[in-house]
Amino acid sequence: MDLNDLSSDTTSLSLNSRSSQSTRQSHLVQTNVKTGEKLRPKLFVANPQIRKLSKEMAIPSSSAYLYLLSFFTLSLFLAISTAESESELELVADLRALQSESKSGVIHLDDRTIAKFLTSPKTPRPYSILIFFDATQLHDKTELHLRELRQEFALVASSFVTNHNNSNTKLFFADIEFRESQSSFHLFGVNSLPHIRLVGPTAKSLKDESEQMDQGDFSRLAESMAEFVESRTKLTVGPIHRPPILSKTQMGLIVALLLISSPFIAKKIFAGETLLHDPKIWLSGAVFIYFFSVSGAMHNIIRKMPMFLVDRNDPNKLIFFYQGSGMQLGAEGFAVGFLYTIVGLLLAFVTHLLVYVKNAKAKRVAMVFAICVSFWAVQKVIFLDNWKTGYGIHGFWPSSWN
Numbered sequence: 001m002d003l004n005d006l007s008s009d010t011t012s013l014s015l016n017s018r019s020s021q022s023t024r025q026s027h028l029v030q031t032n033v034k035t036g037e038k039l040r041p042k043l044f045v046a047n048p049q050i051r052k053l054s055k056e057m058a059i060p061s062s063s064a065y066l067y068l069l070s071f072f073t074l075s076l077f078l079a080i081s082t083a084e085s086e087s088e089l090e091l092v093a094d095l096r097a098l099q100s101e102s103k104s105g106v107i108h109l110d111d112r113t114i115a116k117f118l119t120s121p122k123t124p125r126p127y128s129i130l131i132f133f134d135a136t137q138l139h140d141k142t143e144l145h146l147r148e149l150r151q152e153f154a155l156v157a158s159s160f161v162t163n164h165n166n167s168n169t170k171l172f173f174a175d176i177e178f179r180e181s182q183s184s185f186h187l188f189g190v191n192s193l194p195h196i197r198l199v200g201p202t203a204k205s206l207k208d209e210s211e212q213m214d215q216g217d218f219s220r221l222a223e224s225m226a227e228f229v230e231s232r233t234k235l236t237v238g239p240i241h242r243p244p245i246l247s248k249t250q251m252g253l254i255v256a257l258l259l260i261s262s263p264f265i266a267k268k269i270f271a272g273e274t275l276l277h278d279p280k281i282w283l284s285g286a287v288f289i290y291f292f293s294v295s296g297a298m299h300n301i302i303r304k305m306p307m308f309l310v311d312r313n314d315p316n317k318l319i320f321f322y323q324g325s326g327m328q329l330g331a332e333g334f335a336v337g338f339l340y341t342i343v344g345l346l347l348a349f350v351t352h353l354l355v356y357v358k359n360a361k362a363k364r365v366a367m368v369f370a371i372c373v374s375f376w377a378v379q380k381v382i383f384l385d386n387w388k389t390g391y392g393i394h395g396f397w398p399s400s401w402n
Contacts, residue, residue, distance in 0.1 A: 087121075088121070088125070088126050091116075091117060091121060091125075091126075091127075092126055092127060092169050094116075094117075095107065095117065095127065095172050096169070099161070099172060099173075100166075103158075104154035104155075104157055104158045105154070105157040105158045105160070105161040105173060106132070106153065106154050106157045106173045106174060106175055107172055107173065107174040107175075108174070108175055108177075109131070109174045109175070109176050109181070109184070110176070110177075110180050110181045110184070111180075111181050111183050111184050114176070114181065114184045114187070117129065118199055118206060119187075119206070123201065123202050123203070123204055124201040124202045125201045125202075126169070126170075126201065127169065127170060127171065127172060127201065128170065128171050128172070128198060128199060128200050128201055128233055129171075129172050129173075129174050129198075129199045130171065130172070130173050130174070130196065130197075130198050130199075130229060131174050131175065131176055131188075131196065131197050131198075131199065132149075132150060132153045132173075132174070132175040132176075132194075132195075132196055133175075133176055133178070133185065133188070133190050133193060133194070133195040133196070133197070134146060134150055134175050134176065134177050134178070134193075135177065135178035135179070135193055136177060136178075136179070137178075137179070138193060141310075142306040142309075143306060143309055144193060144194060145194070145218070145304060146193060146194055148221075148304065149194050149218060149221070150175070152221040152222040152225065153173070153175070153196070153222075153225060154173075155222045155240060155241075155242065156173070156222045156225045156226055156229070156237065156240065157173035158241065159222075159226075159237065159238060159239065159240045159241045160173070160226075160229075160237050160238065162238075162241060163236075163237065163238030163239065164238075170233070170235060171229065171233055171235055187206050187207065188206050188207055188210065189207040194215065194218060195212070195213075195215075196212070196213040196225070196228075197210045197211065197212050197213070198210060198211045198213070198228070198229070198232050198233070200232070200233070211232055213225070213228045219303065222240050222242075223240065226240060287341065287345070290340075290341060290344055291337050291338070291340075291341045292337075294336070294337045294340040294341065295333045295334050295336065295337020295338070295340075295341075296328060296330075296333035296336075296337065297333065297334075297337070299328065299333065300330045300333060305327070305328065305329060305330050305333075306329060306330060307320075307329065307330040307331045308320045308329060308330075308331050309322065309329065320332060320335075321335075321384070321387075321388070322388075323387065323388055324388065325388065325389045325390075332384070332388075335384075336381055336384060339377040339378075339380055339381050340377075340381070342373065342374075342377050343373075343374045343377050343378065346370040346373060346374055347370075347374070349366075349370065350366070350367065350370050354366050354367070
């Protein structure tokens with residue numbers, strides 16, 4: 001290449017570079033509005049130190065953004081948690097208010113309150129509810145004992161509230177009536193009575209996750225209900241406060257009558273003119289105790305057995321003898337006890353009275369009569385036992401008679 005050409009090229013390149021530099025500087029020049037002077041910017045972005053400083057100044061802004069985001073998230077979470085806790089406290093307060101309005105401490109629920117306290121709140125709920133399912137139209141069915149079981153349930157509820165000094169917030173007692181809350185009965189899957197269920201804090205499905213009390217435990221009434229609560233909730237019910245048989249007024253009247261009549265009673269005792277000195281009273285008492293023992297009267301008192309049942313197929317028909325070994329009615333116990341008492345009285349007559357009769361023919365007739373009646377009574381007892389239980393009693397004759 002020629003040096004002149006190279007020089008000319010260099011000159012042109014120099015001019016071009018100056019023109020481009022002047023062009024860049026013209027873009028960077030600013031004009032003062034007041035004086036009209038052209039000013040250059042004091043900061044040049046291309047400076048490495050200034051670029052580094054700008055980056056360092058941008059870091060706190062991103063940290064502040066993250067901090068604000070975390071703060072708002074935590075505030076929202078706390079607000080939601082506070083709202084849920086306030087809602088739970090309101091539910092507990094409503095339950096306690098309803099409990100205080102009831103004399104026995106049993107809250108009456110219906111479809112609306114079941115939804116409010118059980119189905120709508122989220123689990124886990126801060127409380128458990130023990131529910132007694134009732135039907136007033138079945139209170140006349142003595143074999144169900146609904147009225148008595150409802151009273152025992154109220155007794156457990158009042159005892160629990162009393163033993164915890166009205167400060168309980170973990171367990172509440174409630175009842176539901178069938179006519180008012182048929183949908184709730186269907187929701188729990190209840191199709192037979194008596195029925196008691198415990199709905200725990202974590203129970204979502206009222207039918208599958210609530211716990212039913214075994215109907216075989218109803219025999220011990222309030223005590224068995226208290227044991228069921230303690231075994232399922234780990235809470236202590238405490239002693240059952242049963243009302244006294246006699247009120248304080250009645251006890252006062254009885255004591256006053258005894259004090260007034262005590263002088264007259266003492267005079268009769270010392271004179272030997274009381275009923276306790278009459279042998280007939282002792283004889284009647286002995287017969288009564290024998291009948292009471294063999295008729296199953298104590299079983300009827302403990303089990304609260306009815307005297308008879310109404311036939312389901314024919315409401316106008318009464319059932320006095322129940323076929324089956326699972327239950328014994330009061331009437332059949334008294335019937336068998338009466339047959340046993342006849343045999344016992346005849347045996348006492350033969351051994352204590354008939355021996356004083358001097359006429360031999362009269363003795364024979366009385367003996368034959370006593371044997372025949374006793375045989376008939378024992379045969380009836382064996383027949384009823386076989387009809388009721390299916391077990392048979394067979395006689396065994398001496399082998400030489402065969």
